[in-house]
Amino acid sequence: MTPSAITVSGLRKAFKDKSVLDGVDFDVPAGTIFSLLGPNGAGKTTTVNILTTLMKADGGTARVAGHDITADAKAVRAAIGVTGQFAAVDELLTGRENLQLMVDLSRVPAKDGKRVVADLLDRFDLTEAAGKHASTYSGGMRRKLDLAMTLVGNPKIIFLDEPTTGLDPRSRRTMWTIIRELVADGATIFLTTQYLDEADQLADRIAVLDQGRLVAQGTPDQLKRQLPGTHVRLRFTSGAELDAAARIFPDATRDDEALALRVPSDGGTKSLRSLLDRLDEHSLSAEEFSVHTPDLDDVFLALTGHTAEAAK
Numbered sequence: 001m002t003p004s005a006i007t008v009s010g011l012r013k014a015f016k017d018k019s020v021l022d023g024v025d026f027d028v029p030a031g032t033i034f035s036l037l038g039p040n041g042a043g044k045t046t047t048v049n050i051l052t053t054l055m056k057a058d059g060g061t062a063r064v065a066g067h068d069i070t071a072d073a074k075a076v077r078a079a080i081g082v083t084g085q086f087a088a089v090d091e092l093l094t095g096r097e098n099l100q101l102m103v104d105l106s107r108v109p110a111k112d113g114k115r116v117v118a119d120l121l122d123r124f125d126l127t128e129a130a131g132k133h134a135s136t137y138s139g140g141m142r143r144k145l146d147l148a149m150t151l152v153g154n155p156k157i158i159f160l161d162e163p164t165t166g167l168d169p170r171s172r173r174t175m176w177t178i179i180r181e182l183v184a185d186g187a188t189i190f191l192t193t194q195y196l197d198e199a200d201q202l203a204d205r206i207a208v209l210d211q212g213r214l215v216a217q218g219t220p221d222q223l224k225r226q227l228p229g230t231h232v233r234l235r236f237t238s239g240a241e242l243d244a245a246a247r248i249f250p251d252a253t254r255d256d257e258a259l260a261l262r263v264p265s266d267g268g269t270k271s272l273r274s275l276l277d278r279l280d281e282h283s284l285s286a287e288e289f290s291v292h293t294p295d296l297d298d299v300f301l302a303l304t305g306h307t308a309e310a311a312k
């Protein structure tokens, strides 16, 4: 059996009388990516803060890298790296100086410092910008520098709190590649995200946090099986048209109030064309046409009966 990098049992935390974590259990095998998925305010950062010893839990136990987070907080801190939700980059320093500062604070021998900094700058494509103040960096560059700073000292367990929120699609992909490389090198990743596609792309296991409890846990495939798949939504202007369309697409589900029809589809151009052709053949035209891939809201609706928004 793979040893556990993180085990959490019955974790509880409340702020005043507001319960944020209400008995959370999970296990993260070493060398895997575990993603905690949840909307704003679900308790993701609170979980990260507790596991990284920045905050005390009210109840439950957790071990990180084999060490109890309460009894052995120092050993936990020595084994982990944390990239918080808000960048820890010092804007008044250059990229290189930020990294050097982390080296100075770490147990990296001074003689290796320069090489460690240069390697990280290179790996994150920041060599060219290394001499500029971080205040001039774009959001994506800042995120990359932040993650590079986390990797000084080569932590075995890395916590990433919403590492791609606010990044453009290209920077998100770069970040995903870097995360995969870290795991290939043997690290364990604890990742929080609000994006289903990100958890799907990266995680070996996903846990969905809702109102202080994990409402689902499993592989991305196991979770997605519980979801309505990709579909096309057609909206019509009259009940008669909706009736006619529903007869053409017997697999579809109808929403009478919205005069809309949800037709299962893979969303590819071929199936979209044939769908439109069939509407045409029956002289039907939709007022509105949209392709819908499951997102966090669908996960919540399917798992909890309410949307992520309503969970707050």
Ligand SMILES: Nc1ncnc2c1ncn2[C@@H]1O[C@H](COP(=O)(O)OP(=O)(O)OP(=O)(O)O)[C@@H](O)[C@H]1O
Pocket: 015, 020, 038, 039, 040, 041, 042, 043, 044, 045, 046, 047, 085, 194
């Ligand atoms: N120090 C604190 N004092 C009081 N309430 C707090 C504190 N930290 C978090 N909370 C509350 O706990 C709840 C969970 O917050 P948390 O930051 O863990 O959510 P999150 O899942 O990280 O959300 P986001 O996606 O917005 O980052 C929120 O309702 C928040 O207001």
Ligand SMILES: [Mg+2]
Pocket: 044, 045, 046, 085, 161
């Ligand atoms: Mg957060």
